[in-house]
Amino acid sequence: MTAPIAFNRLVPELLCRDFAASFAFYGEVLGFARLYGREDPPFAYLEFEGAQLMLEQIEDEASWLTGEMSPPFGRGINFQIETGDLDGLLARLARAGIALYRAPESAWYRAGDRLVGQRQFLVQDPDGYLLRFCQDLGERPLDHADAGARIVS
Template identity: 30%
Template sequence: MGSSPVCTITFGRVAPCLPVRDIRAAFAFYSGILGFQKVFENGDPVGFMVLKKDAAEIHLSQNRAHVATTVNVFHMFVSDIDAFHEICEAAGVRIIKALKDKDYGQRAFVLADPDGNRIDVGERRPA
């Protein structure tokens, strides 16, 4: 395979866009439990939001007919997986896969947001 012309192009941020049935309820979850802040919203009524926390960015898009999939919609790294897991458990967040050390050098778990969107959360561990 030859070299692609796209190899000379620098890519910027990539942010997952999550469909949610109730954008206000989703915002309450992502801001109140996970600590994200709204940096943009669009529509009247609001149908789209951009949320940020540190280097992480999530886009929420209202879709009242949304049905969650059984695959993870994105992976997010955190600096203290054990503390984050405790926060999620204390808040009653639905944990899909239990917190455990993985053979590929991460400690991770999978949670579901109120719309059933699955998020794989991990922390890289030294080898």
């Protein structure tokens, strides 16, 4: 008997034009694990270091569409996914020949009276959904950040 799945309270479900291509990108390239799925319509519930998302093949009548889907999907949103191994993820993307949407950078974000830092990059999935992978750099006082790092107020 397998252990029950600890479902996150918020899990985005991404509709895909080509489920097989999206599933390969998330699983083989990025390293997401399939927790469960079904074949009709193609669907997978995935997890990566505690982050969860769902993929589903677009089926005109079965999908919950609120309007016309046209690439790139997900305009106006990015999904931040924390990882403990940003460099390993970057290496897998490079081996797969996948271009980054934004190169790795260190960014410091104002959070009250502190700066919260993360090293991050952005990549688009096969449908254009924007994924922002980040690795924690800790916190600092407002008056202290790395030289050359981007500070977002």
